[in-house]
Amino acid sequence: MPVSETQIKKLNKDDFSLRNEIVAEYLPYVNRIVNRIATHLPPTVDVDDLVNVGIIGLIQAIERYDPTRDNKFMTYAVFRIKGAVLSELRSRDFLGRTTRKKIRTLEKAYLKLEQQLGREVHDEEVAEEMEMDLDQFYQVKRMSSISFVSFEEMGCTSREEKETLLNYLANNDGENALALTTIKEVKATLARHIESLPEKERLVVSMYYSDEMTMKEIGLALEITESRVSQIHSQAVLRLRNKLRKDGLLEE
Known part of the structure; x- marks a missing residue:
């Protein structure tokens, strides 16, 4: 029972x-x-x-x-x-310092090219900017989406600060000023940026995070391969992280 x-x-x-x-x-x-x-x-x-x-x-x-x-x-x-x-x-720290540096370089490359070209950039363009072949590029891109937003990027480094944010998320505890000003702002801004994503990225993000579907299930629903779903998801995460960083909600 x-x-x-x-x-x-x-x-x-x-x-x-x-x-x-x-x-x-x-x-x-x-x-x-x-x-x-x-x-x-x-x-x-x-x-x-x-x-x-x-x-x-x-x-x-x-x-x-x-x-x-x-x-x-x-x-x-x-x-x-x-x-x-x-x-x-x-x-x-399974990623290692070198991989983390590549991920940050990847985010900067996307941001730089989008600002220069005034449009969505293609993977091939970013790979060329980073002087990588596509296989290397996709490996870094896949690793970049392991953590959507880390505690450290939100300025929380101590155990107590992390515990405070975790309790707010789980309990909707409105008593702590840090939790209210940081988490609520990130959630509201993130929701707005998700709405501005290209249709397929927005759909994948919604199905993965809201509906909690697996990459395989999303692929079947959208009639695309699981690896393509992973690429779209990674692209969306990169785009959203860059937007939050530009808004000053993630630390550089």
């Missing part, structure tokens, strides 16, 4: 039997979240390790969930799981 929201809200933190039931019931969500993130990662990253990290995030969600706040456990758990996995990836 599924564990209800009512049971979770009344959970005694010492009731390990019920806690284990919750973990077992929400484990498929951990796997789904990790697999979605893993589509952007190099094959050297151990997905099973990330699943274990996601489970730790789920357990933390169970332990720290505050039922007096106006949010469902599912919402809080998803943010905790995603946050744990992305924090683990950042702590490992």
Whole structure:
């Protein structure tokens, strides 16, 4: 029998039997979240390790969930799981300094060419600007979309600041001024910029983030290949990150 929201809200933190039931019931969500993130990662990253990290995030969600706040456990758990996995990836710095530099160069190249040409730029043009062949270019472009917006880019570097933002996102806590001014502004601006994306990019972003469809499912729906969906997604993320940076909402 599924564990209800009512049971979770009344959970005694010492009731390990019920806690284990919750973990077992929400484990498929951990796997789904990790697999979605893993589509952007190099094959050297151990997905099973990330699943274990996601489970730790789920357990933390169970332990720290505050039922007096106006949010469902599912919402809080998803943010905790995603946050744990992305924090683990950042702590490992699996991209490396060289790749991060290439990603930043990629973003600058897109911005420079769009300003110069006054139109959307083609991948071939950006690859030429970066003096890369297309295979190298697409590899960097794919890696650039692993994290839509990082805590660090929003000016949050301490554990306390990250915890504050995470709690705001999960709980809609309006008491903290930093959370209100930073997150609300980013969300509102991001929504506006998503609406300005080219139609196919806007559609992919909506299906991937709002409908939580996989790249494969989106490809089937749009009748394009999964790799093409990945390219469109990466392009949209790059475009949105550049727009947020131009608005001063991401640090240089």
